[in-house]
Amino acid sequence: MTTTQVRPSVQLRGLRRAFGDRVVLDGIDLSIAPGEFVALLGQSGTGKSTLLRALAGLDEAIEGHIVVPRQRAVVFQEPRLMPWKRVWRNVVLGLDESEDGKPTRARASLALAEVGLTSHEDAWPATLSGGEAQRVALARALARRPELLLLDEPFGALDALTRLKMQGLVAQLCQRHNPTVLLVTHDVDEAIVLAQRILVLRDGQLVTDVQVDVPFPRRRADSEFGHLRSRLLADLGVLEDQA
Amino acid sequence: MTSTETRRTSQPNGRAEDSTVLAGPTSDSVEFGTGGPGGSTLHTDLPKSARIRKKIKPSRTGTGQVKAQSTPVDGRRRHRWRRWVTPIVVLALWQLGSNLGYLSFKTFSSPWQVADTAYQLMANGILERALLVSLARVGVGLFIGVTAGLLLGLVSGLFRLGEDLIDPSLQMLRTMPVLALIPLFILWFGIGELPKVLIIGLGCFFSMYLNTFAGVRNVDVRLVEAGQTLGLSRWGQIRHVIIPAALPSALVGLRIAIGVSVIMLVVSEQINASSGIGYLMTQAEQFFQTSVIFVGLLVYALLGLSADLIVRFIEKRALAWRRTFAGA
Numbered sequence: 001m002t003t004t005q006v007r008p009s010v011q012l013r014g015l016r017r018a019f020g021d022r023v024v025l026d027g028i029d030l031s032i033a034p035g036e037f038v039a040l041l042g043q044s045g046t047g048k049s050t051l052l053r054a055l056a057g058l059d060e061a062i063e064g065h066i067v068v069p070r071q072r073a074v075v076f077q078e079p080r081l082m083p084w085k086r087v088w089r090n091v092v093l094g095l096d097e098s099e100d101g102k103p104t105r106a107r108a109s110l111a112l113a114e115v116g117l118t119s120h121e122d123a124w125p126a127t128l129s130g131g132e133a134q135r136v137a138l139a140r141a142l143a144r145r146p147e148l149l150l151l152d153e154p155f156g157a158l159d160a161l162t163r164l165k166m167q168g169l170v171a172q173l174c175q176r177h178n179p180t181v182l183l184v185t186h187d188v189d190e191a192i193v194l195a196q197r198i199l200v201l202r203d204g205q206l207v208t209d210v211q212v213d214v215p216f217p218r219r220r221a222d223s224e225f226g227h228l229r230s231r232l233l234a235d236l237g238v239l240e241d242q243a
Numbered sequence: 244m245t246s247t248e249t250r251r252t253s254q255p256n257g258r259a260e261d262s263t264v265l266a267g268p269t270s271d272s273v274e275f276g277t278g279g280p281g282g283s284t285l286h287t288d289l290p291k292s293a294r295i296r297k298k299i300k301p302s303r304t305g306t307g308q309v310k311a312q313s314t315p316v317d318g319r320r321r322h323r324w325r326r327w328v329t330p331i332v333v334l335a336l337w338q339l340g341s342n343l344g345y346l347s348f349k350t351f352s353s354p355w356q357v358a359d360t361a362y363q364l365m366a367n368g369i370l371e372r373a374l375l376v377s378l379a380r381v382g383v384g385l386f387i388g389v390t391a392g393l394l395l396g397l398v399s400g401l402f403r404l405g406e407d408l409i410d411p412s413l414q415m416l417r418t419m420p421v422l423a424l425i426p427l428f429i430l431w432f433g434i435g436e437l438p439k440v441l442i443i444g445l446g447c448f449f450s451m452y453l454n455t456f457a458g459v460r461n462v463d464v465r466l467v468e469a470g471q472t473l474g475l476s477r478w479g480q481i482r483h484v485i486i487p488a489a490l491p492s493a494l495v496g497l498r499i500a501i502g503v504s505v506i507m508l509v510v511s512e513q514i515n516a517s518s519g520i521g522y523l524m525t526q527a528e529q530f531f532q533t534s535v536i537f538v539g540l541l542v543y544a545l546l547g548l549s550a551d552l553i554v555r556f557i558e559k560r561a562l563a564w565r566r567t568f569a570g571a
Contacts, residue, residue, distance in 0.1 A: 056472050073472065080469035084487040084564045093483060094473030124564045140473070 008067075009034040009148060009180040010055065015064035017050055024050050026204030028064070032197075034147070037174060037181045039195035041188060041208075043236055046201050048184040052152050055182065069147035069180070073140075075154040079133035081125040081140075088112065088121040091140045111143035112136070114173060131162035135169070142173060149179040155190065167194060188232050192225060193218050200235040208235040352534035360534040361541070369523070374542060376519040380436065381508045381546070384443025389500055392448040393493065396455025400489070401481065413452060421446045422510055434515035439508075446507040447500035454496025458489030491565065494558050501550040509543060 008031035015028035024047035032038050042048040054062040056074045081090045088108035095104060112118055115135040125133060134154060141149060151170070155163040171194055174181055185191055191198050192212060200208035210231075214224045233239075334354050340346045341353030348356065364370035395413070398405040421442060428438035462485050470484045512521020520539050527535035 058468055058471060074469075076465070076469065078465065080465055082466060082469075082484060082487070084490075084562075085483070094470070094475045094479065126564060144473075 006033055008032060009036070009069055010182070011065075011067040012055075013065040015051070015054065015062065015066065017047065017054065017059065017062050023204050025054075025062075028204075028206060030199070030206060032180055032182065034180055035178045037183070037194060037196045039183045039185060039191035039198045040201060041185060041191050041198060041232060041236060042201035043238075044186060047204065048186075048201055049152055051201065052150050052182060052184045055148070056150050071145060071147045072150060073142070073144045073146035073148075074150045074152065075134075075137050075141050077153045077156045079125070079130075079137040081133060081136055083125050085125075086121070087117070087123050087125060087128070087136055090125065090136060091143050093140070095143065107143055108139075111139040114142065114176075115139045115169060131158055131166065134158060134162075134166060138166075138170065138173070142177060145177070146179050149174070149181045151181065151183040153185055154183075155185075155187075170194065188229055188236070189220060191232070192228055198228075198232065200232060202235065202237060208232065348533075349531065350533060352537050356534045357537040357541070360532075361538045364523075364535070364538060370538070370542070373518065373520045373523045377508060377512065377521070377542075377546070380439050380512070380519065381443060381504050384440045384507065385447050385500065385504045386444075387440065388444035388447030388504070389451050389497060391444070392451025392496065392500070393455050396452045396493070396496075397459060397486075397489075400456045400459025401485065410456070413449070417449050417453070421449075421507070425511065425514060429515065439511040439516070442511045443504050443507040446503040450499040450503060451493070451496040454499070455489060455493045458492025458496075459485055461492065462488040491558075491562055494554065494561065497557075498551065498554045501554060502547065505543060505547045505550065508546075 010030065010032040012028055012030040015025050015030075016023070017025040028051065040048050040051065050059065050062075052074075053059045054066060055068050056072060057068075081087075082093065085093060088105060091108040091111050092104040095107070109118065109121060112121055115138050117132060117135055117139065120128065120132065120136075125136070128136065134157075138154070154170070155166050158166060167190060183191070183194060192214065195212055198208065198210050198212060199206050208231075210228070212218075212228065214222065214228060218225055220226075337346070338354050341348060341351070341356075346353070352360070361370070395409055399409040399413075400406070424445070425438070425442060428442060432438040432441065466484055466488065467480060470480050475483060509521060512519045513525055516522040516525070520542050524536050524539035527533070527539070
């Protein structure tokens, strides 16, 4: 349930965005409680990423009212590391030198240790595998100690095995640091495994807003899992036989 | 979220791993650790495929000069001496042709004559003085042209206003052959050092400007966005994202500029010069000293070669991140 007592971490009112004649977001209202893990589902081209980019502050043409925490971090579908900076410098890029008295390098090491990449601190990004690079991107996001973590299909470009490992890592790290999370994805199973609350975006509107009551561990074989899955697929406008 | 954390301290392979904290309360939830044994095999697979890509790249573009890493490259290195065969044979035939009288000593000096002349010119300091004069010209000209090209390229690359004010005019000027300006420059600046330096500078300027501009404009917008979400200021973006991203292109510009500068030097020195390598050569032409002309050619070639080596060295240092990727 969206808590009304606590001041929401994210608050959107009447969010609207059109590309030419095509209206992608048509009056989105949404509030997300601090520490909530929200997944946003939608077919490709529905404007999920547009919504996330608006929250990240990357969309200047967005109309509406947005309240977001100052401390935000984004993990994109591609790692987007600066290839000319060694891994640890990428992690702390944009952080003030020796903020809170701790040398920046130590901060990078800490974040990299959390994603299991201690031995790659001095590597060039081009030498990393896709999964490793994405873990660096995750470390870079976490090193900022974000109140709001925006994940834009962060597992989309990974192979199936790496994706599973990354999902587990994200779940674990989000639990430890407890930021508010908005995960944009088109993978219904991924949303159910990770999120506390799932939204479906369709035709510019949030047509679904459900709490995920499936108990942990969430196994795909569970009947509750299957139920929710069918419902979400229907909301997405996909017939399950085709999915 | 229900949040009892489960800790697993022992890994199946017995490695001292950090305890894996899982998202769910029981250990048979969807389990993914940060560094189990499965992880390591998965990740060693990927760089291997990347390495294969690296191997193919240099041989396809034919740039050569690949560090030993694989068998075909090792082979190339082992047979390096073969590269010297052709030039040595040509020199030997040339010398033989001169000695047997097929080549006239007057119009086509023998290698030996050229070497002898070079030695004499060095011994009496003529070559050194001429070389210093030429080096100074090319150095100052390059510095002016490269600096101006770099600055204007950055300004018009970074700012729309800069582009509108600078780019169209430069694109128009660019179509004019710089060498055609020599008569005008002589009228304006006389026959001293100034017109020579300016011609060299102008020649270098355009390649530097165009490549810097293109480098800035080709920066991946996704990286710029990433920089924005990381909280980089405008200046931080320029320093950490745009300039490093534009550097490879700017260095290509520098390399072309250096090549052009030697050409400009040669031409400008042959008109109304009273010192320098070009002067040495025009003098030699009047006195029929063919071997001196050959020495001049040799010096010019060495000049171009060493300039290229310097840029390659800079590239190797500044673009280490890319070198690794290209597998050099």
